[in-house]
Amino acid sequence: MKIPAASTFVLAIALAVATPCRAQTVSEFGSAIENYFINWFPRVTQIQSEQPHWVTPLVTVTPRLEEEVRYDQFFQSSRDGLATDNFGGGKGLELIPFQNTEVIVGMPAFLKRNMPRNTDGFGDWPFLLKLRLLSSNEEHGNYIVTAFMGFTVPTGSKVNGNGHSLFTPTLAAGKGFGDFDVQSTVGVSFPSGGLDRLGMPLAWNTAFQYRLFKYFWPEFETNYSWQSYGADTGHSTLYLSPGLLIGRIPIHDRVGVTFGAGEQVAVTFHRNYNHNLILTARIPF
Incomplete structure (x- = not known):
């Protein structure tokens, strides 16, 4: 045509x-x-300038947005002689890709036990998304409110994984009073299956910190959980966790180092372990 x-x-x-x-x-x-x-780092600097500059606690997940690489080490012991070494603690890479948003890509922890034999292996793969709702730095109010959504992918071995995904919506908040601050989180975990076995535990963590000599942060945490479903319905667990963090010590330009140690001590009859020695090392950037 x-x-x-x-x-x-x-x-x-x-x-x-x-x-x-x-x-x-x-x-x-x-x-x-x-x-x-x-413009990644200038953008991150601007985002972080709008929030308090506390240090991240040992156990309680901070409501602040942070960029860092983190590694934790746990040494857990129980009354029956069981000892579990947790390599990594599910920590990993923390990034601030957008305004008011942080993404944490954890690494599956490796669990090593003294008994029973042949139960060593990796746990599930954890992720966390933070959305900062309200914040003000030390000069304008010294507070922050953030929503979390955590989830795990059931990649762990039969003994060390949950066998199902977990979804954990959480609300976190913090308030500073000069060199003293309080950071707290409340969340509930919902499994994708195995509800009778995993239940829907509620976790409430609170950290009390005080800043000394610029880099020293002695702290005391309460780590509480209550089981709302399944075989352990109504059972609660409380750990008291004193600790000390040192940081953020500058190394070069934006890069620094933070490290610390503490111990969780069970004060309730129902518990996963009696003592948990925690070591942490972070490289914020």
Whole structure:
């Protein structure tokens, strides 16, 4: 079929206009991606300047948004002689990709037990999403409120994993009073299956911290859980956790180091362990 000359002319004009527009769109998209990564650290600095500058507690997940690499080590012991060494504690990489948002990609912890034999292995793969709702730095109120959504992927071995995904919506808040601060979280875990075995535990953690000599943060935490479903319905567990954190010590430019230690001591009859020695090391950036 022969295309009329007028139609050919219109088609040629349309192609001539569309081609540079498409090239420009692709170029703008590439520039936007490039600018996003070039401005990563200035953007993070601005986001963090709008919140308090406390240190992250040993157990309680801070409502603050943080960028760091973190490794924890647990040494747990029970009255029956069972000892469990937890390598990693489910910690990993923490990033602030967008305004008021943090993503934590944990690494599955490796669990090693003295008994029974042949039960060593990796736990489930944890993730956490934070959305900061309200915040003010030390000069304008010294408080923060953040919503969490944690979830685990059931990648762990039969003994060390839950066998089902867990979803844990949490509300966190903190308030500072000069060199003293309180950070607290309340959340409930919902399993994707195995409800009778896993239940729906409620966890309430609170950390009390005081800053000394710029880098020293002695703290005291209460770590409480209550089982609302399953075979352990109504059972509660409370750990008292004194500790000391040292940081953030600058190394170079944005990079620093924070480390600390503490111990969880069970004060209730129902408990997963009697004592849990916690060591932590972080590289904030």
